[in-house]
Amino acid sequence: MQQTIYQELTSEEILPGYPRYRVHQGRIEMARLEGRGEHQTVRYVPLSNFACLIRREVRRTDGVQDELLFEIEGQGADGPLPRVRVRSSEFAAMNWPIREWGARAIVAPGQSNRDHLRAAIQHLSDPEQTTVYAHTGWIRRGTEWVYLHAGGGIGPGGSVGGLEVDLPPELAGFALPQPPEGKAELAALQTLVGLLEVAPRRVTWPLLLYALGAVIEHPMGSLYLAGHTGARKTSVSMLVQALWGHTQPHPPTNWEGTANALEALAFAAKDALLLVDDYAPTGHEGKQKELQAKASRILRNQGNGVGRARMRSDGTMQPERAPRGSLLITGEDLPPGHSVRARCLVLELIPGEVNLEALSRMQREVHRLSLALSAWVRWLAGRLEGVRKQVRLRAAERRSAYPAEHGRTTDAVARLHAVWEVVRAYWTEIGLIDEAQAAALESEITGVLQAVAGMQAGYQQDADPTQRFIPLLLGLFSSRRAHLGNRLYAEEPPLDAERWGWLWQPTANVWAPQGPQVGWVDEQGIYLEPTTAYAALNRLAMESGEPLPTPRTLWKRLGERGLIRSQERGGRVRYGVGVRIQGVTRDVLHIPGGILANSPNSPNTANNNVPDEEKPVGKNQPVGSNFSPNSPSEEAGYEVQV
Structure with a gap:
């Protein structure tokens, strides 16, 4: 007072x-x-x-x-x-x-x-x-760029006085020290390089470059460190978070927080790395779906660089609060959804891969990591606009070096390489590495990033609805939740009836259909009734935690991948074909027999051409060994229906 x-x-x-x-x-x-x-x-x-x-x-x-x-x-x-x-x-x-x-x-x-x-x-x-100021990150103060943190600001000349920053409690530890100079700066950066020894380079290089790139500007995507419990993924991630001065024994936040709270933290942590720990959907199905919806919302917003639109009580629009920093996610499982996973660069840490001796050493020196970041921030402050332009330009130019199944993967990996080029210039300028060492690191990082880009396809395919479609369909029949009828004869079961959802009744000496009928089958393939088939497939997909996209989108993707027949008429591609089913023409989705023969659930025998080193991809093969490849096909007579 x-x-x-x-x-x-x-x-x-x-x-x-x-x-x-x-x-x-x-x-x-x-x-x-x-x-x-x-x-x-x-x-x-x-x-x-x-x-x-x-x-x-x-x-x-x-x-x-x-x-x-x-x-x-x-x-x-x-x-x-x-x-x-x-x-x-x-x-x-x-x-x-x-x-x-x-x-x-x-x-x-x-x-x-x-x-x-x-x-x-x-x-x-x-x-x-x-x-x-209620956020971290860059602000323009006069003619200079200043980086805000919980303890004030850092500009081209070091710490800046007269600034007051009020952050949420979760970010209160994001305080950087006075940037070191000379030998102290080199010593801090040598500690930073020690992070690379804690885990395999395929993990530590992307982690380090993603963290250092967070200070430059917001990336359109997250970094996801996955691994079983006990893999030490949280311990490794906490070292990276410590670059911002957060040395508390627990992460700044986790997935127990509400979606609104996580959005607010991602907005406040501008130009900073925010660790969201422990994505592990377990327990009640409702809790799993709640967590999945939360992760989908946060990761989509981060990947798209947008927030939720909100209105005030008077009907006017509130300003959008989009994520402005970089998200580092850890989890035992990956969030569902093909497009959600495409917005993450996934790294996997296997139990036993962490170097415990190096981890303990880094944990003892954890306070020195924020010295390295403050020096990096000061160096960037004097050239921020040029660095941002360089990273955008070089990321676009490096895309061809990192081809991937999804364009977002290419963008993410190319950006990491562009960030490395800026880091290399800084390290060379202050004398941490010489030109020969820089060239060797360039080769190493290129190989690491190419391997990381190559691994993303597997993570994304697991959630790709076109990859899941055939296993889900066969799962309907093997679990007796649906069945297929005989395309030609209503009173007879199809050949290989057990495979198509029928159950033999020995007491009655007959085959009995199980579950609703979702289509028909013959030698030329499967003919699905679109409405009932989609309803049954989506129920099964939802139980597995990943619902299918809308019917229109699903059929389009399946047609583009060649899993169902398609034909162009009137300038538009149609995926429903007219087929005579038991004497009546119906609109159906036709899955050629060769697709089923080459599915992952079919054994690799002489009767089905699964592509391997000796056998090429077969086309329009019989659905099963009981079907004759010489059966007439004119009865199928499919044509596009508008």
Whole structure:
């Protein structure tokens, strides 16, 4: 409490010598006129049993929207009251004293007294004005770039004074030290390079480059470190998070947080790395779906660089709060969804791969990692705009070196290589490596990133609906949840009936269909009824944790992959074909027999041409060994239906 609170404070006078408001005997009082003319007098009535002043007007900005706060300190009968911050929007209601200071703070009854108390506080105060930043990352201050962290800011000349940063509690540890210089800077960077020895280079190089690239600008994607429990993925990730000064024994956040809370942290952690730990969907099915939906929302927003649109109560739009940093995710499982996985660069850590000796050494020196990052930030501050342009340009130029099944993988890996080129320039400039060492590292990193790009296809194919379609379809029949009928004869089961969802009833000496009928089968393949087949397939897919896309999208993708027949008519590609089924033409989805013969669930025998080193890919082969390859095909007579 400053001394002015104890003194007699006054506002402008209501009569000569009588101020309208005053602080007297530790409380705020208001002048009240009594009488008339020559007999008019002034009597003071208390508005509260405490005195308080607005010391600072704080404009708190998150980089998108500003909020005005009043920083208030007070004095009560029992002594000083703690300094508090009150939103300007709620200051006038005067409900905040009892909320902030409890029952000791008494406001005189009556709305008029509340209004006067609000006016009195404003009249008696002469607040300073200041700006408080509610995010990390780069801001433009005059002609220089300054990087904000929990402890202030770093510019081209090192630490910058006069900055106040107020971060969420989860990010309160994101404080960088004064950037080192000379030998101290080289020593800090040598500690940073030690991170590469903690785990295989296919893991540590992408982790390090992704973290260093987080300071440059927001990447369109996340880094996902997967592994079984006990693989030490969290321990390794915590070392990377420690670059920002977070040395607490637990990650800044995890997937137990709500989606809104995770969105807010991803927004506040601008130009920084945020570790979201332990994606492990277990337990009740409802909990699994809730976690999957949360992960899908966060990872899509990160990959697309957008946030959720929101409206205010008055119907106007709020500013969008998109993720502005880099997300490092750890988990025992990968989130479902082909497009979600495509927005992550997946690294896998196998139990036993972590070098425990190197891990322990790095954990003992963990405080030195933030020194390395602060030096990196200072170096970037003097050339940030040029570096950003260089990374974008070089990432586009390096795409051809990293072909991948999905374009987002190519973009992500090419960006890591572009970040490496900036890091190499920095390390060479300060003398950490020479040209020969830089060339050797260039070759090593290129090989690592090419291997990482190559591995992404497997992670994405597991969630690709076109890859899952045939196993799901065969699973319907093997689990007796659906069956196929005979395309030619309604009263007979198809050949190889057991394979198509029929069960032999020995007591009746007949084949009995199991589950709903989703289509028909003959020598030329399978003919699915689109509506019933999709309903049964999607139910099974949802039980496995990954629902299928809409029918229109699914059929389109299957047609593009050649898994169902398609034909162009009238300038449009159609995937429904007209086939005579038991004497009636029906719109169906035709899966050629060769597709089923080459499916992963079919054995590699002489009767089905699974592609391997000796046998090429077969086309339009029989569905099974009981089907004759010489059966007439004209009855299929498929044609496109509009």
